[in-house]
Amino acid sequence: GQNIDQPTEMTATEGAIVQINCTYQTSGFNGLFWYQQHAGEAPTFLSYNVLDGLEEKGRFSSFLSRSKGYSYLLLKELQMKDSASYLCAVNTNAGKSTFGDGTTLTVKP
Amino acid sequence: DVKVTQSSRYLVKRTGEKVFLECVQDMDHENMFWYRQDPGLGLRLIYFSYDVKMKEKGDIPEGYSVSREKKERFSLILESASTNQTSMYLCASSLETAGLDTQYFGPGTRLTVL
Numbered sequence: 655g656q657n658i659d660q661p662t663e664m665t666a667t668e669g670a671i672v673q674i675n676c677t678y679q680t681s682g683f684n685g686l687f688w689y690q691q692h693a694g695e696a697p698t699f700l701s702y703n704v705l706d707g708l709e710e711k712g713r714f715s716s717f718l719s720r721s722k723g724y725s726y727l728l729l730k731e732l733q734m735k736d737s738a739s740y741l742c743a744v745n746t747n748a749g750k751s752t753f754g755d756g757t758t759l760t761v762k763p
Numbered sequence: 764d765v766k767v768t769q770s771s772r773y774l775v776k777r778t779g780e781k782v783f784l785e786c787v788q789d790m791d792h793e794n795m796f797w798y799r800q801d802p803g804l805g806l807r808l809i810y811f812s813y814d815v816k817m818k819e820k821g822d823i824p825e826g827y828s829v830s831r832e833k834k835e836r837f838s839l840i841l842e843s844a845s846t847n848q849t850s851m852y853l854c855a856s857s858l859e860t861a862g863l864d865t866q867y868f869g870p871g872t873r874l875t876v877l
Contacts, residue, residue, distance in 0.1 A: 687865070696767075696853060696868035697806075741806065750821070751866060753798075755805035 656680045658754035660742050665760045666732055674727045674757045676742030684745040688716050688727045691739045691756065700727070700740075729759075737761045766790070767869035769854055775875045782841040784872050786854030794857045795837035796866065797821075797829060799850040806853065812837055844876045 657679045666672040678686070685704040689697035701711055703718035703725060715728040729736055739756040746752060770785035786795065796811040798821075808821030810829040818829050826848060830838045837856075841848055852872045857864040 696870050697866075698868070699865045702865070743806075745864070750796075750808060750811060752808075752822075753806035755803060 656744070656746070656752040658742055658744060658752060660740075660754045660757045662755070663758045663760070665762060668732055668734060668761055668763050670732050671728065671730050672732060672759065674729075674740050674742075674759065676725045676727070676754060678723050678725070678742070678744050678754075680744045680746055680752060682746035683720065686716075686718055686725050687743040687745065687751065688714075688725075689741040689743060689753075691741060693738070697741055702745075732761050734761050734763070767854060767856055767867050769852075769869040769872050771872050772870060773873050773875075775877065776841075776844050777877050778845060780841075780844050780876075782844050782874065782876075784839040784841075784852055784854075784874070786837045786839070786856075786869055787835050788837075788856040788867070788869075789835065790856070790858070790867075791834065792856035792858050792867075793834070794864065795831065796855040796857075797827075797837065797839045798853045798855065799823070800853055800871075801850050809839065844874075846876050848874065849876045850874060 660676045687702045688700040691697040701716040708717045713730045718725045739758050741756045742754040743751040767788045797809045798806045812818045812831045828840045854869040855866040857866045
């Protein structure tokens with residue numbers, strides 16, 4: 655079966671750095687995605703990792719360790735607009751993606 | 764920019780009704796997906812399609828069917844709606860069949876079955 659775990663909720667302060675972890679056990683692995691979803695809106699793509707290591711994209715970075723079944727999303731210089739749910743998704747060999755339940759991040763002033 | 768549209772943002776139906784949810788994408792993507800999203804359960808795949816007239820069951824296909832007569836349109840059908848199908852329904856599309864491909868989501872349809 656497919657299993658993706660991420661924390662349910664996190665809180666951080668504006669201007670700070672926050673790390674959202676994701677662990678996975680899936681049958682097949684083709685890459686790992688991170689999506690951002692604001693309340694009442696559709697998920698939008700943030701980043702993906704295929705190989706081990708860190709991918710940086712402005713204030714957002716994502717890390718992958720395939721041997722550990724582990725990824726994290728790092729958000730720097732937090733802004734109030736970063737308050738959202740962050741979804742970890744694994745793309746399997748079947749071409750489908752299995753999503754985690756999402757981590758709701760609240761950024762406080 | 765990729766645009767994925769869904770026919771309704773909010774829908775209220777009665778138990779036993781037949782419900783059609785429509786999804787259209789304008790970027791000539793081969794792959795289309797239907798998910799439902801429920802609190803505490805995340806996004807769950809109902810059905811997906813890799814090509815016209817082709818469909819594959821996802822993780823929770825029971826009570827649903829789909830239709831893909833044209834490449835740009837993917838319809839989700841609830842043959843006889845039940846209250847446990849009250850949910851947010853999200854359509855998505857992507858370009859590649861195999862390998863890494865980003866999914867682009869529609870705005871979602873919040874369906875309430877009374």
